Amino acid sequence: MKLGITNRLVRATHVREAYPHVEPLARLPGEHLPPPAEPRPDFAEEARFLHAEGEATPDMFAAILPDALYHASANILVAGRGRILLDTDNVWQEWPNSPIHRRYYWRDQYLRPTRRLRGTTLALRSPANNYYHTVVDNLPRLFWLHQQAMAGIPITILVPGPYRPWEASYLPRLLPPTARIVEIEPRYLWRSDATLFGSYLSRAMSGHLPRRYLDFFLPRVLPARPRDRRHRIYITRRSAPGGRRVTNEAEVVRVLERYRVTPIALEDLDLSAQIELFYDAEAVVAPHGAGLTNMLYAESIDVIELHPTRAIMPHYYYMARSMGHRYCHLCADEQGRHSSFAVDVAALERTLDTVFPTR
Incomplete structure (x- = not known):
């Protein structure tokens, strides 16, 4: 035709x-975010409309x-x-x-x-x-x-x-x-x-x-108990469907473990266990991916998001800000947003020193 x-x-x-x-x-009228604590990161091209619209819900x-x-x-x-x-x-x-x-x-x-x-x-x-x-x-x-x-x-x-x-x-x-x-x-x-x-x-x-x-x-979904802020979580994507796997993950995990950050494959946990884990979280490190959605169940945590490209997809940047979490990011130099990528381990360590100054 x-x-x-x-x-x-x-x-x-x-x-x-x-x-x-x-x-x-x-x-339901739009709701504005408080001003960001740090300069806004660069967004991927398809998300740049949010430069003008992203500070409020519609x-x-x-x-x-x-x-x-x-x-x-x-x-x-x-x-x-x-x-x-x-x-x-x-x-x-x-x-x-x-x-x-x-x-x-x-x-x-x-x-x-x-x-x-x-x-x-x-x-x-x-x-x-x-x-x-x-x-x-x-x-x-x-x-x-x-x-x-x-x-x-x-x-x-x-x-x-x-x-x-x-x-x-x-x-x-x-x-x-x-x-x-x-x-x-x-x-x-x-x-x-x-x-x-x-x-x-x-x-x-x-x-x-x-x-x-x-x-x-x-x-309606959170545990009916006080929080126990004890988990520092690294969400591994080694078994996750799709891309954005960390190609030097063994080296990344060795660095994270020095800061008491534990790798977790969320695919191994049912939903209730994931909610419980993040309810007691202190910090989360993760490649960009759906597992970061669970930051909704945490309170005032540090979020370090790892991106394959120089510009970020801002889903979790905005979620972190709206939840009152402290957000930072590290970017690689791949071309596609679903690409697997290597993390700059030295930059990660500098970021971890800032987030966990006393470890």
């Missing part, structure tokens, strides 16, 4: 453009969208066939040069059969669903179900395919009693009597979640 026709068949829009007359059920809202469709294999809402609601795609800004018609194939919009669901539904997942995106993007939308406007309304949570392990652990703690979960077939487009749209509570590539949400979320 010619490119011009394909462009017209698949278009990008936003909720406020597609539904200009829909009234929000609930709102203005957020929830609304019922008439006649929206849930595209269950792509995990997005569409305002009629071919009209992609970018507000429901949590990673579209990470691929600024990827045309919308290449990301969402036109046949998926027009030729897939539609199935009907009764009642009000909320789609749980988004296009990216790893541990970070589940905790920072997907689960926070459940916050909208606890707002006054939703009190007493039965809601069906749509999950295409089986649970991820972390979803099975978090969902019972976060869902209201009016919610039920339905596993649906990804190969269909799904239309409901009422589709609840809830904004993501953070910006793309920023782990800054609003305090009102954290005050709701953390008491």
Whole structure:
């Protein structure tokens, strides 16, 4: 099919453009970060829009969208066939040069059969669903179900395919009693009597979640005991899927152990054990990766993030600032953000001397 026709068949829009007359059920105004203690690091090119926007969460809202469709294999809402609601795609800004018609194939919009669901539904997942995106993007939308406007309304949570392990652990703690979960077939487009749209509570590539949400979320997941700040953690990626492995990790670990920093493979721990570990953390050293999401469960820790490229991806820079953690970073000189890389051990040791002056 010619490119011009394909462009017209698949278009990008936003909720406020597609539904200009829909009234929000609930709102959450943007929340500003306190000024940074140190100069801001250089951001990777795809994250530089956050230079202007990253100091605050967006203005957020929830609304019922008439006649929206849930595209269950792509995990997005569409305002009629071919009209992609970018507000429901949590990673579209990470691929600024990827045309919308290449990301969402036109046949998926027009030729897939539609199935009907009764009642009000909320789609749980988004296009990216790893541990970070589940905790920072997907689960926070459940916050909208606890707002006054939703009190007493039965809601069906749509999950295409089986649970991820972390979803099975978090969902019972976060869902209201009016919610039920339905596993649906990804190969269909799904239309409901009422589709609840809830904004993501953070910006793309920023782990800054609003305090009102954290005050709701953390008491439901944290241990009910005092903290014991005793763990200095190095998150190894030697068994993690994807890249960003430290190629000189044996040398890095030898240095870290002199500062009583212990290597941990989070893949070996279930979610409860990870939360307990970070709840008692004093410091975390890690390559950029989803395991750093667990800093949400710590209090006033030192974070040393290791990046493969000269410029950082700022997900955890913003998360650390929003949580009151002390953040520093070391960068390598690779070209790709998923590249494996060698850590400058001398620079790491200088940083550790600053963080742990007495060891």
